[in-house]
Amino acid sequence: MNLRRIILALSLGLASLLSTTAHAGTRQSFSICWTIYAGWMPWEYAQVQGIIDKWAGKYGIRIKAVQLNDYIESINQYTAGQFDGCTMTNMDALTIPAAGGVDSTALIPGSYSNGNDGIVLKGQGKSLKDIKGQNVHLVQFSVSHYLLARGLETVGLRERDIKVVNTSDADIGGAFATSEVQAAVAWNPQLSTIAAMPGAAKVFDSSKIPGEILDLLVVNTATLKDNPGLGKALTGAWFEVMALMKAKNAEALAQMAKASGTTLEGYQAQLATTAMLYEPAEALRLATSPQLPDAMKRVAKFSFDKGLLGAGARSADAIGVAFPDGVVNGNAQNIKLRFDDTYLRLAADGKL
Amino acid sequence: MRFINRHPERGGRLLLALLPFVLLLLVYVIASATRLAENPDDRLLPSVGQMADAVRQMAFTEDERTGEYLMWSDTAASLKRLAAGLGVAALAGLCLGIAAGSFPILGAAFSPLLAVVSMIPPLAVLPILFIVFGLDELSKVMLIVIGVTPLLARDLEQRAREMPQEVLVKAQTLGANSWTIVLRVILPQLLSRLLVSLRLLMGAAWLFLISAEAISATAGLGYRIFLVRRYMAMDVILPYVLWITLLAWLTDYALRRLNRWWFPWSEGARA
Numbered sequence: 001m002n003l004r005r006i007i008l009a010l011s012l013g014l015a016s017l018l019s020t021t022a023h024a025g026t027r028q029s030f031s032i033c034w035t036i037y038a039g040w041m042p043w044e045y046a047q048v049q050g051i052i053d054k055w056a057g058k059y060g061i062r063i064k065a066v067q068l069n070d071y072i073e074s075i076n077q078y079t080a081g082q083f084d085g086c087t088m089t090n091m092d093a094l095t096i097p098a099a100g101g102v103d104s105t106a107l108i109p110g111s112y113s114n115g116n117d118g119i120v121l122k123g124q125g126k127s128l129k130d131i132k133g134q135n136v137h138l139v140q141f142s143v144s145h146y147l148l149a150r151g152l153e154t155v156g157l158r159e160r161d162i163k164v165v166n167t168s169d170a171d172i173g174g175a176f177a178t179s180e181v182q183a184a185v186a187w188n189p190q191l192s193t194i195a196a197m198p199g200a201a202k203v204f205d206s207s208k209i210p211g212e213i214l215d216l217l218v219v220n221t222a223t224l225k226d227n228p229g230l231g232k233a234l235t236g237a238w239f240e241v242m243a244l245m246k247a248k249n250a251e252a253l254a255q256m257a258k259a260s261g262t263t264l265e266g267y268q269a270q271l272a273t274t275a276m277l278y279e280p281a282e283a284l285r286l287a288t289s290p291q292l293p294d295a296m297k298r299v300a301k302f303s304f305d306k307g308l309l310g311a312g313a314r315s316a317d318a319i320g321v322a323f324p325d326g327v328v329n330g331n332a333q334n335i336k337l338r339f340d341d342t343y344l345r346l347a348a349d350g351k352l
Numbered sequence: 353m354r355f356i357n358r359h360p361e362r363g364g365r366l367l368l369a370l371l372p373f374v375l376l377l378l379v380y381v382i383a384s385a386t387r388l389a390e391n392p393d394d395r396l397l398p399s400v401g402q403m404a405d406a407v408r409q410m411a412f413t414e415d416e417r418t419g420e421y422l423m424w425s426d427t428a429a430s431l432k433r434l435a436a437g438l439g440v441a442a443l444a445g446l447c448l449g450i451a452a453g454s455f456p457i458l459g460a461a462f463s464p465l466l467a468v469v470s471m472i473p474p475l476a477v478l479p480i481l482f483i484v485f486g487l488d489e490l491s492k493v494m495l496i497v498i499g500v501t502p503l504l505a506r507d508l509e510q511r512a513r514e515m516p517q518e519v520l521v522k523a524q525t526l527g528a529n530s531w532t533i534v535l536r537v538i539l540p541q542l543l544s545r546l547l548v549s550l551r552l553l554m555g556a557a558w559l560f561l562i563s564a565e566a567i568s569a570t571a572g573l574g575y576r577i578f579l580v581r582r583y584m585a586m587d588v589i590l591p592y593v594l595w596i597t598l599l600a601w602l603t604d605y606a607l608r609r610l611n612r613w614w615f616p617w618s619e620g621a622r623a
Contacts (some may be wrong), residue, residue: 101395336393
């Protein structure tokens with residue numbers, strides 16, 4: 001009877017559908033994903049205005065920038081191999097693709113949070129110390145959680161002094177409006193909403209830890225290596241939009257504001273707490289700064305303490321993180337996240 | 353013989369029942385092995401061994417921070433919410449269904465309301481639920497209650513309407529008043545239907561429970577799944593999904609046995 005063979009062939013066929021991963025090699029067409037956030041809206045503008053097409057054409061390739069609605073899902077899709085690149089924070093780049101064994105390169109450090117993430121308490125004249133013993137609502141294991149851990153350190157508290165309640169970012173605004181929620185950690189635009197509620201005060205924010213929460217464009221290392229045109233085109237398109245933003249181009253800013261569901265004033269308020277790295281030289285300075293390895297070390301320690309590096313990780317150094325000039329954090333035999341300055345340097349030298 | 357007239361033999365039936373499961377398992381194992389061969393750190397389709405390790409970690413190792421066995425404390429938290437929600441929904445649905453189905457005057461008042469309310473997707477009014485019921489256990493239980501009660505009430509109302517007129521007339525000629533008819537004629541018949549309805553709505557109840565836990569919680573099966581999704585720990589998520597499936601199937605089975613035990617007549621057996 002052939003049934004056994006048929007079953008085997010059928011399962012192999014179905015299995016191959018499930019097991020597709022991004023394949024390296026020279027290719028013509030690429031796709032990257034991005035999600036709505038003040039510092040990533042330039043991708044929307046670059047896609048709609050044909051700036052990405054223009055730069056991709058220059059290097060003889062095609063690039064599609066796809067907006068996804070769910071941030072974590074977008075990173076998961078990238079990690080599963082559905083996209084060649086994706087926007088994410090440095091912490092999520094370490095804990096999702098890198099810890100999932102997908103060698104990833106931080107191509108463009110676009111901005112860092114400079115007040116875009118904050119801790120908010122209710123009550124008059126409160127300071128961060130008053131958080132002790134409270135239920136703190138936040139998205140667990142996110143940059144909010146990291147910010148909280150960093151904030152608690154500064155006032156000599158530990159996480160066991162409080163209790164974290166996992167609350168979805170979409171609902172944190174509604175949650176904070178109820179009387180039983182007294183403390184929350186959030187990012188913008190929700191942060192500005194809850195901090196503006198009567199009787200609420202922002203007691204700590206990311207401007208106190210500048211350069212630790214980075215918003216990156218991450219691409220698959222193998223794909224980038226085989227297709228340097230991808231890195232050049234993306235970097236070129238990005239800094240073309242950056243120049244428009246730095247010049248306060250009203251039309252560009254208005255379109256980004258609209259696409260992120262806010263007004264021009266609202267968007268500019270969000271940009272005020274986002275340290276955009278408008279010039280290639282600024283981005284290059286951040287990527288090569290000696291503070292970056294220190295920041296990543298803290299992020300790796302936090303991620304390991306929370307079990308985010310996976311069951312196989314024996315220490316915070318399990319995953320190697322490489323920086324320009326050959327500096328490596330952690331296991332040099334297992335480098336899965338790379339901060340690369342090749343393309344930033346080309347952009348800074350005007351060679352794109 | 354025509355295909356429509358062919359029946360499986362006893363052994364064949366078991367084989368046919370197992371076949372799709374074996375096939376699914378085979379597809380998974382092959383796909384997982386392929387991905388892991390390409391990237392040993394892949395998290396999307398963990399191997400059976402990795403999942404067993406995760407279960408050992410979650411179910412049989414004390415959590416360092418809380419000293420609890422996470423999978424069991426999650427299960428207890430979720431089942432408590434589910435039981436409370438379904439319990440309240442069953443009671444409210446039964447009362448509303450009987451009232452609207454047996455008394456035409458009450459039916460005129462409640463029926464249109466139930467028909468409209470049962471169409472509101474509860475997940476769409478979540479922010480309102482938060483503000484009214486807060487963020488604690490109450491809001492999670494209420495989400496189940498609000499989601500399940502109108503459906504339950506409408507089903508029971510319909511069944512009460514279908515009660516043979518002869519039975520009601522007979523009871524009245526024997527001297528029963530309205531209250532006695534509800535208590536002695538309608539309620540016993542509807543109780544059996546309540547168990548059947550609950551079985552059918554179990555899926556919806558789990559859906560509401562997991563949604564509520566995803567939004568704000570500190571423990572629960574849905575909470576854990578959405579939490580570890582943050583770093584794509586499919587080795588935890590998949591066993592949790594299997595566990596939820598098993599729990600749901602067990603409750604379904606228990607309700608079916610209960611129905612057969614309490615109301616043997618409902619499935620055609622002699623009392």
